[in-house]
Amino acid sequence: MRSRAATMILLSLLCSLLYGFAPGTPAHAGTAVVEAESAALSGGAVVASDHVGYTGAGFVGGYTDANKGTASTAFSVQSVVAGSGSMRLRYANGTTAAMTLSLYVNGAKVRQVSLPATANWDTWGTVDEPVSFNAGANTVALTFTSTDSGNVNLDNAVFTTPEPGPGGSLTHPATDFFRSGGVTAGSGYLSGFTGTGARAVFAVNATATGTQNVSVRYRTSGSGNATITLTANGTKVRQLQLPGTSGAWRDTATDAPLRAGLNTLTLRTESGDNGAFDLAGLNIAGAAANAARGATVPYTAYEAESGSTNASAIGPDRTYLTPASEASGRRAVVLDQTGEYVQVTLVKPANALTLRYSIPDNAAGTGTQASLSVYNGGTHLRDLALTSKYAWVYGAYPYNNDPAGGSAHRFYDETRVLLGTTLPAGTVLKFQKDSGDTAPSYTLDLVETETAPDAYSMPAGFVSATTLGVTSGDGGDDTASLNSALGTAKNQGKGLWLPAGTYDISGEVSLTGVQLRGAGEWHTVLRGRNGKGVLFGRGGTSTVQDLTISGDVTYRDDTNFDAGIEGDFGTGSTIQNVWIEHTKVGMWLDAPTTGLYASGLRIRGTFADGVNLHKGTAGTELWNSSVRNTGDDGLAMYSEAQPVRDCAYRFNTVQLPLLANAAAVYGGSGNRVEDNLLSDTVDAASGIAISTRNFGSGPLPFSGPTYVQRNTLTRTGGYERNWASKLGALWIYADSSDITTPVHVKDVDILDSTYSGTLVSWQKTVGDLRLENVRIQTTGHYGIEINSAGAGTFTGVTVTGAASGGLSLAGGFTVTRGQGNSGW
Numbered sequence: 001m002r003s004r005a006a007t008m009i010l011l012s013l014l015c016s017l018l019y020g021f022a023p024g025t026p027a028h029a030g031t032a033v034v035e036a037e038s039a040a041l042s043g044g045a046v047v048a049s050d051h052v053g054y055t056g057a058g059f060v061g062g063y064t065d066a067n068k069g070t071a072s073t074a075f076s077v078q079s080v081v082a083g084s085g086s087m088r089l090r091y092a093n094g095t096t097a098a099m100t101l102s103l104y105v106n107g108a109k110v111r112q113v114s115l116p117a118t119a120n121w122d123t124w125g126t127v128d129e130p131v132s133f134n135a136g137a138n139t140v141a142l143t144f145t146s147t148d149s150g151n152v153n154l155d156n157a158v159f160t161t162p163e164p165g166p167g168g169s170l171t172h173p174a175t176d177f178f179r180s181g182g183v184t185a186g187s188g189y190l191s192g193f194t195g196t197g198a199r200a201v202f203a204v205n206a207t208a209t210g211t212q213n214v215s216v217r218y219r220t221s222g223s224g225n226a227t228i229t230l231t232a233n234g235t236k237v238r239q240l241q242l243p244g245t246s247g248a249w250r251d252t253a254t255d256a257p258l259r260a261g262l263n264t265l266t267l268r269t270e271s272g273d274n275g276a277f278d279l280a281g282l283n284i285a286g287a288a289a290n291a292a293r294g295a296t297v298p299y300t301a302y303e304a305e306s307g308s309t310n311a312s313a314i315g316p317d318r319t320y321l322t323p324a325s326e327a328s329g330r331r332a333v334v335l336d337q338t339g340e341y342v343q344v345t346l347v348k349p350a351n352a353l354t355l356r357y358s359i360p361d362n363a364a365g366t367g368t369q370a371s372l373s374v375y376n377g378g379t380h381l382r383d384l385a386l387t388s389k390y391a392w393v394y395g396a397y398p399y400n401n402d403p404a405g406g407s408a409h410r411f412y413d414e415t416r417v418l419l420g421t422t423l424p425a426g427t428v429l430k431f432q433k434d435s436g437d438t439a440p441s442y443t444l445d446l447v448e449t450e451t452a453p454d455a456y457s458m459p460a461g462f463v464s465a466t467t468l469g470v471t472s473g474d475g476g477d478d479t480a481s482l483n484s485a486l487g488t489a490k491n492q493g494k495g496l497w498l499p500a501g502t503y504d505i506s507g508e509v510s511l512t513g514v515q516l517r518g519a520g521e522w523h524t525v526l527r528g529r530n531g532k533g534v535l536f537g538r539g540g541t542s543t544v545q546d547l548t549i550s551g552d553v554t555y556r557d558d559t560n561f562d563a564g565i566e567g568d569f570g571t572g573s574t575i576q577n578v579w580i581e582h583t584k585v586g587m588w589l590d591a592p593t594t595g596l597y598a599s600g601l602r603i604r605g606t607f608a609d610g611v612n613l614h615k616g617t618a619g620t621e622l623w624n625s626s627v628r629n630t631g632d633d634g635l636a637m638y639s640e641a642q643p644v645r646d647c648a649y650r651f652n653t654v655q656l657p658l659l660a661n662a663a664a665v666y667g668g669s670g671n672r673v674e675d676n677l678l679s680d681t682v683d684a685a686s687g688i689a690i691s692t693r694n695f696g697s698g699p700l701p702f703s704g705p706t707y708v709q710r711n712t713l714t715r716t717g718g719y720e721r722n723w724a725s726k727l728g729a730l731w732i733y734a735d736s737s738d739i740t741t742p743v744h745v746k747d748v749d750i751l752d753s754t755y756s757g758t759l760v761s762w763q764k765t766v767g768d769l770r771l772e773n774v775r776i777q778t779t780g781h782y783g784i785e786i787n788s789a790g791a792g793t794f795t796g797v798t799v800t801g802a803a804s805g806g807l808s809l810a811g812g813f814t815v816t817r818g819q820g821n822s823g824w
Helices: 004-019 479-491
Strands: 030-035 040-042 046-048 059-061 072-079 083-092 099-105 108-115 125-133 136-143 153-161 178-180 199-206 210-219 226-232 235-242 250-258 261-268 278-284 300-303 312-314 332-335 341-345 350-358 369-376 379-387 413-423 428-432 442-450 462-464 495-498 501-505 508-511 515-518 524-528 534-538 543-550 565-568 574-581 587-589 597-599 602-604 611-614 621-623 626-628 635-638 648-650 653-655 663-666 671-674 677-679 688-691 706-709 712-714 718-720 725-727 730-733 743-753 758-761 765-779 782-787 789-802 805-810 813-817
Touching: 030 072, 072 153, 083 108, 099 125, 108 125, 108 765, 108 789, 136 153, 199 278, 199 597, 210 235, 226 250, 235 250, 250 261, 261 278, 261 574, 261 597, 332 341, 350 369, 350 428, 379 413, 428 442, 462 479, 479 495, 479 501, 479 508, 565 574, 663 671, 688 706, 730 743, 758 765, 765 782, 782 813, 789 805, 805 813
Parallel strands: 462 495, 495 515, 501 524, 508 534, 515 543, 524 543, 534 565, 543 574, 565 587, 574 597, 574 602, 587 611, 597 621, 602 626, 611 635, 621 648, 626 653, 635 663, 648 671, 653 677, 663 688, 671 706, 677 712, 688 730, 706 743, 712 743, 730 758, 743 765, 758 782, 765 789, 782 805, 789 813
Antiparallel strands: 030 153, 040 072, 046 059, 059 153, 072 136, 083 125, 083 153, 099 108, 099 136, 178 199, 199 261, 210 250, 210 278, 226 235, 226 261, 300 442, 312 332, 332 442, 341 428, 350 413, 350 442, 369 379, 369 428, 718 725, 782 789
16 A cells, blocks of 8 residues: 555656656646545545545545535646546445535536445445646645535546647637547547548538648657548548658648538548548638538528518418418418519529428328429529428328328428529529419428539449449339349449439338449439338448438328338448438438438438437437428437437537427437527427437436537427427426436527427436526526426526516426526
8 A cells, every 4th residue: 555655756757747748749638646635635524544445545534414514625636738628536425325525626616516326335436527627737626515415435536637739720620520430539639540440520611613722730659651541522532641740740731522512521541541640630721611500501591581572471470280380480471372472582503492382282181283483583494393292291190191180280391403504693583373383372481592513423433223233214113123233332342323313212222331322412313102212221331422312201100111211320331412301200220320420411301200310329420411391300319228329410400390309319328419500399399308208118318428519499399288388498308217417508599489498397307407608588488497306507597588587496406506697
């Protein structure tokens, strides 16, 4: 057993190793073990040794009820730079119940720390807590305050402090990336590229199509060269040779072919690469900034009610079962007389458009068809072919196509068309009901216009499906021939290329470690039949890219109908630039899917979820995707039977889920909902739900922290008729199990909520809720409504314009108020 003097000598040596970097040596994050008995003790905290299993010369006791309000252990920690770090506290708690202490950093209380029971007083456990450090000296204290339960012993603390970053600005820093395959995040850099398949993916918004200069900032630990493979939109560009830097950060120049708009640039360790470097990020000369929140998309959206019209507008109205309640912004325009129109002025050139509209259904519920005229100013461009086949459902959940059931809703659908010409900015684009447009009425919600690219050419390393027996546009069922072609391509070591055309599928197209690419979302279409037709992952690393999946689902049938993309996609798969419409679910992933990256999806008109990361999916993220008009959650993570772990929804736009939430996390650990725009929920809904709701097969309890950061929720929340309950825009719902792991909500704007801005409920405990810098502005009910047991810390939470008041507090929940709160 070491003496205290020996312990201090060892600690001094350790700190000199961690913080005394020699020139040219990589500066990794500092990690220091500090024995509790070597810290500053006060208020009755004392050194003890009457229990076994401790490290160092003893442990700290004295956190007894006699010292409630005073006992404290204060650790001194040095940090080279300011930033985020962590503390791993080793403790014993033989009381059989979770106990608490308060964490103070540099004199300010940060939060209450929960210390779960250990088997006995001779058994030691650990808890991890994030800590923000100042540059230089820091004091981190564990104090038994009057609101804590105390009665624990402290052994040691392991502090991880931030390290100096690589310096200089980058257009695409390694703080804004997707990583998989063993890549880890340091303080402003990525490392861990040494394993085959390790990758970092950057979303790049190019201003024009062409080859763009790319600069890679990196370092190596020694003088030897590092190698890594650069790909652009899934196509290999080259192997990069990175000269050794002996720990210094350097830039190396290369280039890559980019498309106008959203791209993925990937650095991936392939066979023959050593990946022996750290990555700070990229500088790309021809890149525009990505959207700060929500998806970076290729189109410009115009709301019908914001255009000029000689017709009547409806809304704003959030009354369920009304067309206005299902319209973007809760407003739309109705053309019900010949000669009525809506027109918008293009702010960017366009050769393609998407119109969101509603026309009346027929008496049988099977759908009607009608045209609508489109003009360039006074010149007729074309007629749009519209249908109500994929809209209008009736009756009780899960709804059907029988109008006799009443309660009609799901009024809107979308149509898209290539115009055949490019309209310049300044064009007046007009949608008009002419005499040949025979629907009784046309309710127009919005139009999106864009410059769609020409059909892409087949890249190297692919074989065309047309040479392997697959024929487009002939009306035949292509399912079997596609599966055969995929098998042949895989055996040849190639990907399968789907040229421009329409391919009909009526079952599963199986993907087992293959690449499937089309000529673009506007050109290659997989068309479903009778509710069937799905790309189904069967394991392995697969790619799906540059195509549309157009389903034929007209009502919800979870047992018999297909999703667009479903199954197990193995490790490190990519789904990019895929348009999915009229399917049961857009994308439904299951274990052991790990490290999948999905980007640039457009999901429209599904009858259940938009995306569901399900049952053990791990390390998977959806970026820069637009989800609209779903029949259930827009984006969900559902820990059924197995926990969903370390997944994220980032930079997405979710509009108008007709039932349930814009985004929801049901159980799991380490999952994130970040940087999204979420709007216009309709029924039984919140904007974001963190939930253990029991669906008959309830999710597993939360087993780790959940993060909700930098989101904007607009006109969200809704009424749950089955419970006669008003659901908040942000809903923390402990139903089938407690939520005692941390829920971090930070930098969130909650605007114009239908009911309360934040709702915490219900019959179980929400034990560690943390709200920081949350703006709640204009609500139809309370700003904050809490009716559960538990505890939470609220810092910088502001409420304005709450119809029923700033706060409603019930259920025994303890609110700890930090600084900067107002209005509640």
